[in-house]
Amino acid sequence: MKKTDSAPATKRVTITDVAREANVSIAAVSRAMNPExxxxxxxxxxxxEVAERLGYKPNRLARGIKSQSSLIGILVTNFENPVYLAxxxxxxxxxxxHNCHTLLINVNTEKSISEAVSLVMEYHVDALIVTSASVPxxxxxxxxxxxxxxxxxxxDGEDSGASVVTCDDVEMGRMAADHLIDHGYRRLAYVxxxxxxxxxxxxxxxxxxxxxxxxLTLHGVGEGHRHSYDAGYEATCxxxxxxxxxxxxxFYFDDIMACGGMDAIRHEFSHRIPQDIGIVxxxxxxxxxxxxxxxxxxxxxxxxxxxxxxxLLFVRIKQGDTAPDRIIxxxxxxxxxxxxxxx
Amino acid sequence: MKKTDSAPATKRVTITDVAREANVSIAAVSRAMNPExxxxxxxxxxxxEVAERLGYKPNRLARGIKSQSSLIGILVTNFENPVYLAxxxxxxxxxxxHNCHTLLINVNTEKSISEAVSLVMEYHVDALIVTSASVPxxxxxxxxxxxxxxxxxxxDGEDSGASVVTCDDVEMGRMAADHLIDHGYRRLAYVxxxxxxxxxxxxxxxxxxxxxxxxLTLHGVGEGHRHSYDAGYEATCxxxxxxxxxxxxxFYFDDIMACGGMDAIRHEFSHRIPQDIGIVxxxxxxxxxxxxxxxxxxxxxxxxxxxxxxxLLFVRIKQGDTAPDRIIxxxxxxxxxxxxxxx
DNA sequence: CTGAAAGCGCTTACAG
DNA sequence: CTGAAAGCGCTTACAG
Numbered sequence: 001m002k003k004t005d006s007a008p009a010t011k012r013v014t015i016t017d018v019a020r021e022a023n024v025s026i027a028a029v030s031r032a033m034n035p036e037x038x039x040x041x042x043x044x045x046x047x048x049e050v051a052e053r054l055g056y057k058p059n060r061l062a063r064g065i066k067s068q069s070s071l072i073g074i075l076v077t078n079f080e081n082p083v084y085l086a087x088x089x090x091x092x093x094x095x096x097x098h099n100c101h102t103l104l105i106n107v108n109t110e111k112s113i114s115e116a117v118s119l120v121m122e123y124h125v126d127a128l129i130v131t132s133a134s135v136p137x138x139x140x141x142x143x144x145x146x147x148x149x150x151x152x153x154x155x156d157g158e159d160s161g162a163s164v165v166t167c168d169d170v171e172m173g174r175m176a177a178d179h180l181i182d183h184g185y186r187r188l189a190y191v192x193x194x195x196x197x198x199x200x201x202x203x204x205x206x207x208x209x210x211x212x213x214x215x216l217t218l219h220g221v222g223e224g225h226r227h228s229y230d231a232g233y234e235a236t237c238x239x240x241x242x243x244x245x246x247x248x249x250x251f252y253f254d255d256i257m258a259c260g261g262m263d264a265i266r267h268e269f270s271h272r273i274p275q276d277i278g279i280v281x282x283x284x285x286x287x288x289x290x291x292x293x294x295x296x297x298x299x300x301x302x303x304x305x306x307x308x309x310x311x312l313l314f315v316r317i318k319q320g321d322t323a324p325d326r327i328i329x330x331x332x333x334x335x336x337x338x339x340x341x342x343x
Numbered sequence: 344m345k346k347t348d349s350a351p352a353t354k355r356v357t358i359t360d361v362a363r364e365a366n367v368s369i370a371a372v373s374r375a376m377n378p379e380x381x382x383x384x385x386x387x388x389x390x391x392e393v394a395e396r397l398g399y400k401p402n403r404l405a406r407g408i409k410s411q412s413s414l415i416g417i418l419v420t421n422f423e424n425p426v427y428l429a430x431x432x433x434x435x436x437x438x439x440x441h442n443c444h445t446l447l448i449n450v451n452t453e454k455s456i457s458e459a460v461s462l463v464m465e466y467h468v469d470a471l472i473v474t475s476a477s478v479p480x481x482x483x484x485x486x487x488x489x490x491x492x493x494x495x496x497x498x499d500g501e502d503s504g505a506s507v508v509t510c511d512d513v514e515m516g517r518m519a520a521d522h523l524i525d526h527g528y529r530r531l532a533y534v535x536x537x538x539x540x541x542x543x544x545x546x547x548x549x550x551x552x553x554x555x556x557x558x559l560t561l562h563g564v565g566e567g568h569r570h571s572y573d574a575g576y577e578a579t580c581x582x583x584x585x586x587x588x589x590x591x592x593x594f595y596f597d598d599i600m601a602c603g604g605m606d607a608i609r610h611e612f613s614h615r616i617p618q619d620i621g622i623v624x625x626x627x628x629x630x631x632x633x634x635x636x637x638x639x640x641x642x643x644x645x646x647x648x649x650x651x652x653x654x655l656l657f658v659r660i661k662q663g664d665t666a667p668d669r670i671i672x673x674x675x676x677x678x679x680x681x682x683x684x685x686x
Numbered sequence: 687c688t689g690a691a692a693g694c695g696c697t698t699a700c701a702g
Numbered sequence: 703c704t705g706a707a708a709g710c711g712c713t714t715a716c717a718g
Contacts, residue, residue, distance in 0.1 A: 062711035079432035089422035092449035106435035263634035291606035405695035
């Protein structure tokens with residue numbers, strides 16, 4: 001490994017350099033750089049000009065030690081569902097629009113939770129976003145102790161002290177049931193994961209609740225080990241293999257499972273969709289609207305949800321000790337080819 | 344908005360608290376907390392115990408202002424291709440394993456580049472990873488000036504001063520051509536995007552080069568505006584509508600375009616895959632191995648590539664002014680149902 | 687509005 | 703190995 005002969009690293013230009021060059025105090029520079037700082041227009045103009053000329057960028061680390069880090073932590077647990085890429089994209093864009101940056105925390109490892117707690121404490125993130133996961137009590141506690149606002153996205157975490165932005169999972173189940181029944185299906189089944197997450201339970205519960213209200217009984221259940229394509233595939237195989245009369249429709253916990261399930265239905269069992277079996281999913285992932293799947297699905301307004309989450313958080317950051325909000329957004333169903341069968 | 348009546352934010356415990364409690368100097372605490380700091384076993388033990396008891400976590404922001412921020416920036420430009428979710432997952436996990444954290448930079452907006460530069464300068468990231476995008480000269484310059492190592496992932500950026508970890512795009516083109524020809528296809532077409540990215544040009548070039556070497560000529564080209572499902576769909580429609588004799592096989596820039604293309608082929612033109620048209624993609628996204636697409640594709644060893652990128656970067660962080668590496672990983676083709684046609 | 691000064695939490699030579 | 707002290711780059715009362 002030879003040393004590169006590139007120019008030696010020039011010292012970064014600091015507030016002191018700007019102050020010296022502009023012939024003012026460093027306090028003056030600090031104020032000029034901060035919109036809220038009191039600075040005469042003339043002075044600010046001059047300082048900003050010098051700063052620009054010197055290429056000065058305030059060191060956020062140094063700033064963070066006294067005031068805010070401008071860092072927003074985002075906890076992601078599920079890297080299998082492609083919707084999270086879109087969600088991550090929206091979040092980081094929204095956060096950047098607020099002149100902050102995104103600390104991505106991958107919570108998939110064993111020691112993940114303590115990791116996350118450490119992070120909150122070590123980087124002094126201004127706020128924490130938890131996507132589609134229940135927040136462990138330790139985390140909540142750690143954040144509360146540091147007065148760090150937390151928002152849960154896509155899950156309901158009542159009483160957790162965190163803000164919540166999500167859709168009503170029970171309602172999703174009802175929508176799916178209504179849609180299928182309205183389109184003439186009568187032997188409704190559900191496929192999800194056997195996890196004990198609230199969202200899983202709620203979607204299933206709403207689904208069953210509504211179909212019973214309408215005089216039907218659940219025709220079957222398939223449970224995979226996770227919310228993935230493979231789990232959807234396998235759970236569907238088991239479901240179809242175990243029932244004497246196959247269901248005429250299946251509501252899946254999410255699109256990725258539904259896609260796995262559809263492939264099982266078509267390629268393992270040669271049933272037709274939507275004639276033999278109708279399908280409803282949740283999320284509207286990119287492939288839901290592909291010609292291959294053309295999946296009827298329940299859409300959550302992710303973009304609005306993200307923006308809402310971020311703006312709520314910034315209100316809490318600014319106003320300090322504000323009570324958390326709980327926002328349940330409306331979702332809607334988008335009909336596509338998997339439920340065209342009419343009675 | 345009522346104020347919450349939760350306990351007031353307790354002051355975070357700092358190095359001073361630990362020093363006082365343990366009856367030592369703050370310097371001693373600092374050394375005890377840092378593996379490299381010289382500290383007698385007995386003293387370290389005692390301090391660590393106190394730190395633990397008090398729940399002390401060093402403030403990385405404060406640390407970062409003198410030494411390293413432990414922040415690794417990762418620039419992501421493409422949030423449409425699901426592979427990036429997997430890649431992001433691997434990167435953040437690898438970075439966390441090194442006891443650092445991931446600053447996600449969404450470079451999709453207008454002012455993206457200057458944003459990125461600012462970020463590097465403002466947060467003093469220890470290193471920067473650029474995924475599948477060419478690095479703008481300003482960025483390279485800014486990083487070089489601050490001695491921040493840069494790694495380009497999934498693109499070749501020779502002479503950029505950055506480390507590179509990628510696969511050989513020209514070779515991918517050749518592999519695709521060989522595979523198709525070996526399987527009896529003779530009227531080979533290419534579909535990609537009309538962008539001037541090096542990867543786009545290289546895959547296409549390798550493909551054409553090889554098929555000409557083997558006595559064929561390119562049968563047609565389709566160019567979308569981006570690397571997306573829709574672009575693949577549309578470009579394929581144009582390609583098939585414009586040729587008198589349709590191609591008998593298509594090499595797509597990547598899987599996501601290939602999926603769009605396959606849907607166009609099947610649903611717009613009712614051609615059969617692989618009998619009428621064979622397909623090869625690149626990336627091996629989750630849906631490539633679904634029953635619906637069952638796509639023959641060129642696989643890059645992403646996990647190894649990510650780990651290599653991260654470890655290279657950490658060597659550079661540790662050793663200071665080291666020359667950048669350039670690592671070209673081997674890729675391989677995975678045959679599935681889209682190229683089963685034999686002559 | 688502006689400057690001098692103290693302080694944020696940590697690290698790192700420098701003596702001992 | 704340990705402590706006292708200076709310093710990192712910034713912010714924020716406090717006087718003027």
